[in-house]
Amino acid sequence: MNDPTPIQAPELAEPMTLSVEPYISESYARAERDLLWAKVWQVACREEEIPNVGDFYSYEIQDQSIVVVRSAPDEISAYHNVCRHRGRRLTKGCGHATRFRCAYHGWQYKLDGSNLSVQEREDWQGALDNWPIDLAPVKVGRWSGFVFINMDPDCEPLEDYLDPVNFWLDPFDLGGMRYAWRKQGKLAANWKTVIEAFSEGYHAIVTHPQTMQFGMPRTWSGGMGKHGLMRNTGVGGGGIGTSISEAKAMDPRAKLLGAVRQQRETTGSLTTDTFIAAAEKVMDVLTETATPQEVAMTFMQLAREMDAERGVIWPNVDPMHQREAGINWSVFPNTVLLQNVTFCFGFRIRPDGFNPDSCIIEIYHLERFPEGQEPKPEVQIITENTVENWKLLVFQDLENLEEIQKGMKSISLNRVVPNPFSENSVVNLQRSLAHYMGRAEPKPYGAS
Numbered sequence: 001m002n003d004p005t006p007i008q009a010p011e012l013a014e015p016m017t018l019s020v021e022p023y024i025s026e027s028y029a030r031a032e033r034d035l036l037w038a039k040v041w042q043v044a045c046r047e048e049e050i051p052n053v054g055d056f057y058s059y060e061i062q063d064q065s066i067v068v069v070r071s072a073p074d075e076i077s078a079y080h081n082v083c084r085h086r087g088r089r090l091t092k093g094c095g096h097a098t099r100f101r102c103a104y105h106g107w108q109y110k111l112d113g114s115n116l117s118v119q120e121r122e123d124w125q126g127a128l129d130n131w132p133i134d135l136a137p138v139k140v141g142r143w144s145g146f147v148f149i150n151m152d153p154d155c156e157p158l159e160d161y162l163d164p165v166n167f168w169l170d171p172f173d174l175g176g177m178r179y180a181w182r183k184q185g186k187l188a189a190n191w192k193t194v195i196e197a198f199s200e201g202y203h204a205i206v207t208h209p210q211t212m213q214f215g216m217p218r219t220w221s222g223g224m225g226k227h228g229l230m231r232n233t234g235v236g237g238g239g240i241g242t243s244i245s246e247a248k249a250m251d252p253r254a255k256l257l258g259a260v261r262q263q264r265e266t267t268g269s270l271t272t273d274t275f276i277a278a279a280e281k282v283m284d285v286l287t288e289t290a291t292p293q294e295v296a297m298t299f300m301q302l303a304r305e306m307d308a309e310r311g312v313i314w315p316n317v318d319p320m321h322q323r324e325a326g327i328n329w330s331v332f333p334n335t336v337l338l339q340n341v342t343f344c345f346g347f348r349i350r351p352d353g354f355n356p357d358s359c360i361i362e363i364y365h366l367e368r369f370p371e372g373q374e375p376k377p378e379v380q381i382i383t384e385n386t387v388e389n390w391k392l393l394v395f396q397d398l399e400n401l402e403e404i405q406k407g408m409k410s411i412s413l414n415r416v417v418p419n420p421f422s423e424n425s426v427v428n429l430q431r432s433l434a435h436y437m438g439r440a441e442p443k444p445y446g447a448s
Contacts, residue, residue: 012420012421013222013420013421013424013427014420014444014445015417015420015444015445016417016418016420016427016442016443016444016445017415017416017417017442017443017444017445017447018415018416018417018418018426018427018430018442019414019415019440020408020409020413020414020415020416022190022192022430022433022437022439023190023192023193023356023405023408024190024356024357024405024408024409025356026354026355026356028356028437029190029351029354029355029356030354031437032062032351032437033062033063033064033354035436035437035438036333036433036436036437037061037062037064037151038064038151038152039150039151039152039155039436040150040161040332040333040436041141041148041149041150041155041158041161041162042061042148042149042150042333042334042335043146043147043148043331043334043335043348044057044059044066044068044078044147044148044149045057045059045068045146045147046145046146046147046179047076047142047145047146047147047175048145048178048179048374048376049094050068050069050070050076050094050147051070052070052096053070053071053072053073053111054069054070054096054097054098054111055069055070055094055095055096056068056069056070056091056094056095056096056097057069057094057147058081058091058092058093058094059078059149060350061350061351062351062353062354063353063354064080064151065080065081065082065089066078066079066080066081066138066149066151067079067080067081067090067091067100068140068147068149069097069111071111071112071113072111076140076142076147077111077112077113077137077140078137078138078139078140078149079113079135079136079137079138080135080136080138080151082136083102083104083105083107084107084115084132084133084134084135084136085102085104085105085107085118085133086104086105088102088103088104088105090102090109097111098111099111099116100135105119106119107119107133109134109135113134113135113137114134114135115133115134115135118133137153138150138151139151139152139153139155141157141158141159141161142158143158143159143162143166143175144166144169144170144173144174144175145174145175145176145177145366146174161226162227162331163225164224164225164227165224165227165329165331168229168321168324168325168326168329169325169329169337169339171315171316171317171318171321171322171325172315172317172325172339172340172341172344173315174337174339174344174366176315176368177342177343177344177366177367177368178366178367178368178369178374178375179364179365179366179375179376179377180343180364180365180366180367180375180377181268181364181365181377181380182362182363182364182365182377182378182379182380183362183363183364183379183380183381183382183389183390184360184361184362184363184379184380184381184382185360185361185381185382185383185385185389185390186352186358186359186360186361187358187359187361187385187398187401187402188357188358188402188405189357189358189359189401189402189404189405190351190356190357190359190405191334191349191350191351191352191359191360192429192430192433193359193401193404193405193408194349194359194361194401195330195333195334195336195347195349195429196423196425196426196429197397197400197401198328198330198336198347198397199221199228199230199328199330199336199425199426199429200219200221200230200418200419200422200423200425200426201216201218201219201221201230201422202219202419202422202423203397203400204216204219207396207397207400208266208393208396210262210266210392210393211262211393213258213262214250214255214258214259214262215250215255217232217233218232218233218422219231219232219233219327219422220233220421220422220424221328221422221423221424221425221426222424222425222428223424223425223427223428223431223432224329224428226332226428226432226435227329227330227331227332227428227432228329228330228332228424228425228426228428228429229326229328229329229330229425230326230327230328230329230330230425231326231327231328232326232327251288252290252291252292252295253279253282253283253286253288253290253295254283256279256282256295256296256299257276257279257280257282257283260275260276260279261276261279264276265391265392266391266392266393267345267391267392267393267394268365268391269338269343269345269365270338270343270345271343272342272343272367274303274306274307274310274312274342275299275303275342277303277306278299278300278302278303278306279299281302281306282295282298282299282302285298285302286298303342307342307368310370311370311371311373312342312368312369312370314341314342314368315341317341322341325339327339330425330429332429332432333429333432333433334348334349334350335347335348342367342368343365343366343367343368344365344366344367345363345364345365345366346363346364346365346366347361347362347363348362349361349362350362357405361398362379363390363394385398415443417445427442430442
């Protein structure tokens, strides 16, 4: 992998239009199974979910099920989650096993996928000797604590697939973080409608007006290979505390404190207890005459020292690299990561079967904890999409997305027109999707 050149905010891109078919068509959703999901690397789970030999995680995508298992202390394997006899699924959810046993006819398999026993095997009169009775393997890759799977046996290596996401995010050491909380629910919208909302900032000023109180800089987004990047156009990158210089009339100390408190209140993420405590301390150690740059530098230094005191050591990320890495990465096809040195706000959106009007939405907060103090939160299953369950900022998005899904079925609308500056990541996702699906790419505005 070659080191990417510094990322420059693009000039206004050529306006493009997108077909609404990928969002609303059931036949398109069905085609995604074989053309997309069977071919791409996708996040199945985190390594921390299967820490011990025999721990397994059942990953579901449309009508496919993959069992991911810790098959050795430093080895993770994955298999199609079906018994080779009559196709019964072997596992459900998460758990621990010393072997996999079919509950229908008792065929058994080792953690390495090899067949352990067949009940009354002699009845096949030797025919099974030439029949594939081991579990069908699935490719596995590991990056930054995430376990990826790919059902295509001829797929490219995960490292190549992720390029350049891995270059820009590796210094943040997401693998050293652990789940602080996790939520999962369903939404009456297509998975692409949802994942795109979390990869562009064009909607923020209208959908999230509360963020304007502390100065929300304009964002741009664009394609980075098959993936997408979003960055602030103002000073700084890499998430928290980076838009302080945008506040002209407000005491920058108060702006910082208000912003981190609001982030915790409205997302449950995008900050940590340490960051909030550091912002509170900035109010004491600096005066209201401090410049935004002084506030930002003091804030980060205090937070680093306070974390170190409790046993949390930050990775050394070059400030220029942190700026260039932006605030948000869309990992094609269905993961979004908002990274920082000590936390990450993450999203994984999956289709809900073959229904183009429904998806499974998963949101989580990763954080760096003192060794031995990592929490092990259960997934909170959300059955009602309310402000209380999702918190304000996410709920504001969800309300819009269900209405967008309905609106794209209007007979007056067969194409949509993303913003050429702020929503280029949306265009890029559809361009990458078209590559896998064998469909026409986004068209320039005015093209037939």
